[in-house]
Amino acid sequence: MDISSAILIIGFAALVAAFLLLVIGLVYSELMNSDIPRGVANSGKLHIVHGMFVGIAIVGRILERLGICHQVSFTRWFRACFLTRLNPVPPGLRVKDLRFAEVPVRVYEPTAAFDGLRRGLVYFHGGGWVMGSINAADEVCRHIAKEAETTVVSVGYRLAPEHRYPAQLDDCEAATCHFLSVAEAEFSVDSRRVAVGGDSAGANLAAALCQRLAKREDGHLPSPCAQVLIYPALQMADFNLPSYQQNHAVPILFRGRVAFYFLQYLNGDMSVCQDVLEGNHVPTELRPRYQEWLSPSSLPPECLARGYCEQPAAEYDGEVYHIVKSGLEPDVSPLLADDAAIQKTPPTFILTCEYDVLRDDGILYRKRLMDLGIDVTWQHVMDGFHGIINFINQGWLTFPSATRVVDSVVDYVKTL
Structure with missing residues (x-):
């Protein structure tokens, strides 16, 4: 092997190592933001699953920024190939x-x-x-x-x-x-x-x-x-209900991701995600009716046992409402x-x-x-x-x- 080939191999290995370190660092950072309560079933396994999902998402995000493929496409492909188990059809069933x-x-x-x-x-x-x-x-x-x-x-x-x-x-x-x-x-x-x-x-x-x-x-x-x-x-009117507060960082679905998915469903405009989470998209005249249906007082007392903090009234933004109004239908x-x-x-x-x-x-x-x-x-x-x-x-x-x-x-x- 000549010197130039060795340099190329070393350089490639260094790039791969740097990429892996970057992914590991980002996964670790994301995992530190999660919160898996003791009462969750098989919490250790959920930690592993969450870390794996975060890793897939991060790699997809990097590939998208490099112009190789869309993050969603990569995530779908990886889950289909490696995380979806198709077992043989059991006796007694026709598929x-x-x-x-x-x-x-x-x-x-x-x-x-x-x-x-x-x-x-x-x-x-x-x-x-x-x-x-x-x-x-x-x-x-x-x-x-x-x-x-x-x-x-x-x-x-x-x-x-x-x-x-x-x-x-x-x-x-x-x-x-x-x-x-x-x-x-x-x-x-x-x-x-x-x-x-x-x-x-x-x-x-x-x-x-x-x-x-x-x-x-x-x-x-x-x-x-x-x-x-x-x-x-x-x-998608209230993302501050007790369960949103208590479980905001519990895998597999974080509070912020719910708003993300709703917006992807509607139109893909992520610029209003934080406004939606804060409730700025709900018209003032609709709030009394929504409050009647979404009041924490309508929940069983045990739903408040892990804590709940009533949020100050959100400031209505008509532009945000115009972007997401179909989400309230x-x-x-x-x-x-x-x-x-x-x-x-x-x-x-x-x-x-x-x-x-x-x-x-x-x-x-x-x-x-x-x-x-x-x-x-x-x-x-x-x-x-x-x-x-x-x-x-x-x-x-x-x-x-x-x-x-x-x-x-x-x-x-x-x-x-």
Whole structure:
């Protein structure tokens, strides 16, 4: 080996080492900003998962600044290749990839003999309208389909930033309506026993879809018989609720990232992110109504046990409101719908996790539903964190609590 070749090799090695040190330093810095309470299930493993996710995001950010690829594209690719475990289809289940009204779906059908028509569940994955996929929700949908003896349709709706609101909700509506129209003829499913559901952003889409479908006047298709909302994101009016304060730095979802995802869903304008977090986007005339629905006094006392500090009134900024005003509409914030719309929603299952910034969204929506006479089943996971459902049957990434979460969904679906 000549001297010039050796210098090139040493130089390349030095660049790689510098890159790794940079990534490690940034990951360490991010980890120091996180806060995993003792009550979180498998907290040590969550530290590892969080560090890995932060590392992926940082590498993606560096690659984007170098002009190599978009951070979101890199993160999706890495998670699909290395963090999404696709196990062989278990006996007793048939899985098919199809398209419903041009929307990609994956259908999970139990193969065991069944007398009559089965029940169905249309499922929307989470991921902040930016991440997530049919593959990422595969184990969850398999488990529900097999254990609840239910035909499950997982919907691969379009994602931001390539597609903005309302593309995601439109896809969910198109796929759901198609399934309802062919459920009995093609899948031996009773269209009157089809529920919709999802986790996180997927639960947002399920709740918004139920409200949207309730407005239909044609009546040629039955409405969903129930909605299954797993730690749902339901409003972007108040990011200072007790759960946002208590869990602001608990992985996998930080307080600031919720506003980031909502804005990516709407229009991608990150310049107003801090204003949205502070509440400057909420018009003065709307605040009394929102306060009624989002008051911490409407939460169970135990939700305040880990502390809550009432924030001073935000200063309204009309320019910020103009940028994000669609985010306060029911199609994006179902919790902010008027009574008439919520009164038409079907029976509801809501699952919340104690160590989740979105905890209070679900609990406050439960109160609104119950106050209007809607039947609600509520499951609260005391040691749970946001995103836990995705860690079922994922090898070393498996969290035992994830199975309990999915099994609670199974128990509810069996009652439909």
